[in-house]
Amino acid sequence: MSIRSAITLSGDKPPLPVLLGFAGGPDDRDPAEQRLAQVAAACPLAGAMLALAMAAAMVASGFGTVTLVLSLVTVLAFAGLTLCVGTRLGWPPYRRARGAALAAGLLAVATLSMLEEVGIGLAGMMPLGAATLLVGAIGLVGLAVQPVRGVVLVFGAGLVVAMAVMVGAALVWFEALALLGALALTMLRLGQLDRHGTAEQVRQTGRGRHAERMVAEFEEQGTGWFWETDRHGRITYISARVAAEIAEHDPHPLGRLLTEIFRMDGAGAGTATERTLAFHLSSRTSFSDYPVCAAGDAAGGRWWSMGGRPLVDELDRFQGFIGTGADLTELRRSEAEITRLALFDGLTGLANRQRMRQSIDKMLAQVAEGHRPAGLFLMDLDRFKAVNDTLGHQAGDALLKQVGQRLQRGVGDRGLVGRMGGDEFKVLLPGIAGRQSLATLAEDLIAALSQPYAILGTSVTIGCSVGIAIAPDDGTDRDTLVRNADLALYAAKAAGRGVHRFYSADMLAGARDRQQLEGDLRAALPAGEFNLCYQPVVRTVDAVVIGYEALIRWRHPVRGLVSPADFIPVAEECGLIGAIGEWVLRTACNEAARWPRDVRVAVNVSPVQFANPQLPGIVASALARSGLAPDRLELEITEGVFLKGSDSSDRMFAALKGLGVRLALDDFGTGYSSLGYLRTAPFDKIKIDQSFVRGAAQPGNRNAAIIRAIVMLADTLGMETTAEGVEIQDEIELVRSLGCSHIQGYVYGRPAPAAEVAAALGIDGRAVPSGFRVSRPSRTRLLRSARVTIAGRTHDVRVRDISITGAMIEGLPAHGAEVDAELRIELVEGRSIAARISWTDRKRAGIHFAAPIDLSILSEPGPVASIRRIA
DSSP states (O other), rough: HHHHHHHHHHSOOOHHHHHHSSOGGGGHHHHHHHHHHHHHHHHHHHHHHHHHHHHHHHTTTTTTTHHHHHHHHHHHHHHHHHHHHHSSOOOOHHHHHHHHHHHHHHHHHHHHHHHHHHHHOOHHHHHOOOOOOOHHHHHHHHHTTTSSSSHHHHHHHHHHHHHHHOOOHHHHHHHHHHHHHHHHHHHHHHHHHHHHHHHHHHHHHHHHHHHHHHHHHHHHHEEEEEEETTTTSEEEOOOOHHHHHHHHSSSSSSTTTTHEEEOOOOTTTHHHOOHHHHHHHHTTTOEEEEEETTTTTTTOOOOOOEEEEEETTTTOOEEEEEEEEEEOOOHHHHHHHHHHHHHOTTTTSSSSSSHHHHHHHHHHHHHHHTOOOOEEEEEESSHHHHHHHHHOOHHHHHHHHHHHHHHHHHHGGGGGEEEEETTTTEEEETTTTOHHHHHHHHHHHHHHHOEEEEEETEOOOOOOEEEEEEETTTOOSSHHHHHHHHHHHHHHTTTSSSSSEEEEEEHHHHHHHHHHHHHHHHHHHHHHHHEEEEEEEEEETBBBBBEEEEEEEETTTTTTTOOOOHHHHHHHHTTTTTHHHHHHHHHHHHHTTTTSSOOEEEEEEHHHTTTOTTTTHHHHHHHHHHHGGGGGEEEEEGGGGGGGGGGHHHHHHHHHTTTOOOEEEEETTTSSSGGGGGTSSOSSEEOOOHHHHHTSSTTSHHHHHHHHHHHHHHHHHEEEEEEEEOOOOOHHHHHHTTTOOOSSSSOOOOEEHHHHHHHHHHHHHHHOOOOOOOOSSOOEEEEEEEEETTTTTEEEEEEEEOOOEEEEEEEOSSSSTTTTHHHEEEETEEEEEEEEEEEEEETEEEEEEOOOOOOGGSSSSOSSOOOOOOO
C-alpha cells in the first residue's frame, strides 16, 4: 500500500462491511491476509481442544445420536473455518472472511448445543468434565478468530442466538439481544481501531520501503555509503559498493574490526587533532570528516571521508557505532590538480612564481639559521620574441617546453628550476655559493640553451642571459635577492647577451640612477630642456648639402648634456617616446620651414611611434602647421617595425606615402635584416649603418664589399643610399667609388643648432670635409686617468679614446703642448710610453705613440683609478 492510500484509509469513514473485514479494496488485501493468517495459525490448537471436548461429550452422552450429529456438524463447521482462513481456495481475503464467519456461526451453534446436551441433560462428573472442555474449546475458538472482527461478531451472534433458543424465555431473548448489540459495538470499535492501525502500518511500511529504495539508490549511484559496528568495533553492516572496493585489497570487511579495515591519511584531520579511529571507538565519542582508505591499498587509489557516532538503545546501553562515508577520490584529485596549478607552471611543468617565492623564503630562512649560502639565477631568453613573432605562439610554447627540459637536465638535483612567465626563468641553488661553481653552471646552461632546437620542422637557435645573486651577501630577504639578480641580468643583457653577470653594488647605483633619469625625463619636455641639432647629409657627386637629420639633445640642469644613447632607451621603456617623438617632428618641421633653401629634413621614427595608428595624423598636422612641403620631410624608420604584423605595417606605409613624405630605412643591416620586406615597403632611401663604414678604407676589410652589395641592391630597387658615420676623409672617396649617393658623418660637420644651419645655407650650399685624412686603426672610447710628462713637468690628463698607435687626451697645459712636442704618457702605474703630439684643439690633443702598444694593458689599473668604459 502506498503512503497516499494509507492517508486515504485513515482520513475517510469506511463502511460497516469494510470495518468487519467482509469487504475492501486492493489496498486492504495485505492487512486482511495478515489477519486471516493469524486465525489460520491459531486454528490447529483450537481444533485440538475442540476434538478433545467432542470426544469427552460423546463419552459422557454414551455416544448418543444427538451428540454424534452435533459433533459431525462441529467438525464440518471447523473444517470450513479452517479452509476459509487458509489460502487454498484462492479467494480474495474479504470473501474468505465471509465464509469463515458463516462457518464460525455454525460452529458456535453446534458447540453450544452440544454443551446444552451434555452439561444440562446429564449428571455426574463425566458430563461436567465434558461441559468444561466444551466451554474451553468455545473460548479458544473465539480467541482464534478474534483478528477478524466480523468472524468474531458472527461467532458471538451464533452463541447468543443458540443460547436464547435453548432457554426460550423473553427475558433471555432480551438479554441475548443486548449482549449481541454490545458485542457488535465492540467489534465495530475494534474494527475502526484495526482500520487506523492498518493505515498507520501501511504508512510506516511505505515510508520504510521508500527509505530503503532511497538508501539503495544513494549507495549504488551516489558517493555516500553507510556502516555499522557492534559493541566490539566489528563491522556488522557496510555498503556493498565500498565493501567490494575494500575486498580488492583486503579480506571482506564484514566481521572485521573497523581499525583493521581503514587507515587514516597522515595529512588528514585525524592527525591534526591527534585523535585516531581507535581513540574514538574506545572512548565512544563521535567523529567526522576523517580521510581514510583501505588498509591494504598502499597506493591510496581510493579515499573516503568517514564519520560516525555511538549507537545506544532505549536504556542508554552502548550497542556499537553507526556512521556514514563519502568518496573523496575525485575531490582529492581535484585538490591535487589545483595544488599543481597553484605551484607549477602549466606549460613547462616547472615550478611557477608562487612556488619559487615559497622556496626562496624557505631557503633564506635556512641561510639565516646558519646553513650554507645559496645562489639564485635569473635567466632571460635572447631572441625568443623573434621566434614567437615569426613562427607563432604555438612554436613559442614548444620552444619553452624544450628550454624547461634542458634546464632541468642541466641543473639536476642541485637546485629548483622555475618559470616566472614569458621567457623568464629562475634557478634556486641551495648550498651552492662559490662564484666559480655558479659561473661554471651558468656557462653550461647558456651553452645548453644555445644549441639548436627542432620546432615544428624548423631549426631554431636562441640564446640566454643570466643574472646571479648570492644569499646572504646580495640579500637576506626575497625581494632584495630577486631585485639584485634582476639587476645582474640587466647587466648581462647590456654586455651583449649570451653571458652571465654577478650582482655588484654599482649595479644598484646604476639602477637608481636610471630611475632618477626616468623621473627627470618626464619633467624635461614640459620644462623645455630639449633642443634639436642638425647633421648635414651631403650628395656624394658634388658635395652639395641636400638635407639634414634632426638629432635631439637634452641639456639637463644638473647632469649637463645627456647623450641620446642614454635617455632614448629609457623613454621607450617608460612610454615617453611618443610625446618626445611628436615634439621632435613638429619642431623639426617648424625650423626647417624657415631655412633659406628647400633642403630636406630627416626625422627618426621609433617602432613604438610607427605602431601608433595616429602617426599619419600627427605627421599631417605637423606639415600643415609648419607649412613645410611634404617632399622635404623624410621619416627614418628602423627594421624593428617589421617584427610586427605585416598587414598593419603595409597600412601604415600606405598612409604615410599618401601624405607625400619620403621614407628611409635606417641602420640597414643591423636589425631584422630580411630582404623580403624591401619588395613591398615603399622606401626612398636605404641608410647604411656606420658599423659597415668604419674601417672600410683599411686594407683587408670586408666592409667595402658589403657596402657595394647594398648599393647594388638599392640601385636595382630605385632607392638612394646614404653612408652613415663617415669620419675620415679617405672614406669619402671610397664611398663615392662604391656608388653611394649620399654621405653623412663628422667628416662634413657635427650636428649644429637650427640657427647655424640657416646661416650656413645662406652662405654656400657646398660642404667642406674636415678631420683626419687617412683612416687609422680602430679606437676604443673610454674615460681613463693618466699622467703625462712634457718639458720636465708632470700633468694629470684624461684619455678619451685610444688605439694601438695613438690616443686623444684632455687636460694638457696651455703652454708647452705644441704640435710635434715629445712627451711620455703613463697609462699603467709605473710604465711610461714615448709619444709625440700630432694635433691640438684647445685642451684636447692627439698623440702618436712611438711604437704600437698592446691594448690589453688597459685591464691593469692606471696611476689614478679607472672611471668607466663607455663604449
